[in-house]
Amino acid sequence: MRQLSPKISPWLATFNQQLSKLQANGYKPTCTNIREGLAYLTAVFVTDIPPIPWVQDDLAPSSRYKVPVRIYHPNPSRTLPVLVYFHGGGHMAGGITVYDAICRKIATAAQHIVVSVDYRLAPECPYPAGADDAFSVVKHIWEILDQRQLQYKRQLSIGGDSAGGALSATIASIAQFDPSIRIHAQLLIYPSLDYTLSAPSLDENGTGYLVTKEKVTWYFNNYFQHNEDRKAASPLFAEFSANLPPTLVISAEFCPLRDEGIAYLARLKKAGVASDHLHFADLPHAFLNLENLVKEECQRAYQSMGAWLNLKKNDAENESQK
Known part of the structure; x- marks a missing residue:
């Protein structure tokens, strides 16, 4: 029998009660209050912020929009591989400031240079603006790092959570047919992969677990504005081919997007792509943003991300030596 973690269920019950009161008093979601809500939630519950010795902001070149990025180098004396990370937030919220602590944790756990992308958000910048920004950063990542004269290993991984997972998987899909882009590995954290809203978990977990089916629908209606x-x-x-990158999917049982990640894994397996799955049987969507409630689980997630990226690194090094 499914059971939500007792570490998180009391807080979630209070959250749902407060949300019901707000709705009874005429609350309407807007891009402003959604952005404020995610920023506040993350600031309250992600308070362990690891130091990173080198952190700088930069811009990715693009013909239409120079994309802001934040670069985290956890050990500037070492030549490290690179992870480009796309934050979550339903394509409408989040940003490099909101996700600062999370990216620091990934950089520390994986010992990768992490490049966090401040892609454009809906409704002001609907589809495909965010995806275009994501592609621009990946396309120009070595140029950005060269201009900073950073020590790096020319090994690129990508990843993201929720809507950021959608952007990562979109870039991976494009890159499988683009010989100029080589993606070493991919991290997908409770990813949004099906804009048709057809996954059964959207109904099973669509009410009462922080991210609702109604909210996901609203996100997508703001993201897609031109039919x-x-x-x-x-x-x-x-299309899935063997050229897709090895992928780790992290899913949560009480997440409305759960089945999308599982279905993606099945398609990777069918295409012959190496993959792994870490499932949290008692957690909801966005649990990384609730870290203080589920510290051990978040630590396990970060450790698994680092282990996966470095396992794939070792595989590649072994292969090159044959």
Whole structure:
């Protein structure tokens, strides 16, 4: 029988009660209060902020929009591989400031240079602006790091949580047919991969678990504003080949997006792509943003991200020596 973690269920019950009161008093979601809500939630519950010796902001070149990025180098004396990370927030919220602590934790756990991307958000900048920004950063990542004269290993991984997972999987899908972009590995953390809203877990977990089906629908309606083909835009329904990067999917039982990540893994396996799955059987979506409630689980997630990226690194080094 499924049971939400007792570490998080009391807080979630209070959250749901407060939300019901707000709605009874006429609350309406806007891009402003959604952004404030995610920023506040993360600031309250992610308070362990590891020091990183080198952190700087920069811009990724693009013909339309120079994309802000924040670069974290956990050990500037070492030549480290690179991870480009796309934050979550339903394509409407989040940012490099909101995700600062989370990216520091990933950089520390994985011993990777992490480049956090401040891609454009809906509704001001609807699809495909965010995806275009994500692609621009990946396309120009070595140029950005060269200009900073950083020590790095030319080994690129990508990743993201929720909507950031959608962007990562979208870039991976494009890169499988672009010989100029080589993606070493991918991290997908409770990813959004199906814009058609067809996964059964959207109904099973669509009410009462922080991120609702109603909210996800609202996110997507703001993201897609010009009658785009949402199925064609969904990474889950794109072409899968053996050129996709080895992928770790982290999922949560009480997440409305749970089944999308599981289905993506199945398609990777069918295409012959190495993959791994870490499932948290008693947690909801966005648990990394609730770290103080579930510290051990978050620590396990970060350790698994680091282990996966470095396992794939070792595999590549072994292969090159054959």
